[in-house]
Amino acid sequence: MKEKNTRKNQAKILRLFRKVHRTTGAALFIFFFFISITGLLLGWKKHSGGILLSKSYQGTSTDLKDWLSVDSLHTLANAYLLKSVSPELSTEIDRIDIRKEKGMVKFVYANHLWGLQLDGATGKILNTERRYSDLIEHIHDGSILDNYIGTSNNQIKVFYTTVMGIALLVFTITGFWLWYGPKRMRRNN
Structure with missing residues (x-):
């Protein structure tokens, strides 16, 4: 009976992590898209032949x-x-x-x-x-909105980077558990 409850709890946790992972991904998809594209461009800026930098x-x-x-x-x-x-x-x-x-x-x-x-x-x-690399950097870190709106202390950038950092942490934890959880359940079976 104890094994059955343990398996049920593990399955319940796995479903919860899958839901959190899916919901977070859907809600923040566009932001992750921009961060990934601008991050790639920033990584390559010195090797762009003078286009970006x-x-x-x-x-x-x-x-x-x-x-x-x-x-x-x-x-x-x-x-x-x-x-x-x-x-x-x-x-x-x-x-x-x-x-x-x-x-x-x-x-x-x-x-x-x-x-x-x-x-x-x-x-x-x-x-x-x-300075296109500066524009890409402003899009990447969200400060483009601070510049556009004219906030005094980069409040949007701080909020944006906090949300995206926490989301990446949530993705890392839930993604790991979505990979490891079924392996653990099979091993305990």
Whole structure:
């Protein structure tokens, strides 16, 4: 009798895990689809031949004493952006990447997907780029909605990554049990 109850309980747990796995998968299918596609693209961005991520160009000097000040480079970058791309664009900086070994500085802007690479020594433009990898990253982590809606502290991104992280954990646990549970039941039989 005890074995029969144990088997019934194991079957009941297995049905519950199958239902949780199926329901979670159906409810979050579209989100998992976007995360998987964008994750693949992000993994391949450096190997995309410049489509997703522009190559880093070489400046004229890797010696920082030959370089213009960051303030001067910033002023030049903003002037290039407004003149050569669009006078309507924001010049708010997201980050400045100094690549000493390349003799180059990257300016990445906060409110659009444009970026500029300048020669650190001369201030000449090396490359103007659309940063598609940043767009893919924003879709991947949900921050695209924060940017679109204008939330102040990435609340949507935090909520989204929390839900998706918990869902992945639930999938891992229930998926493992859906694989292991029947093996265990057969072994106990």
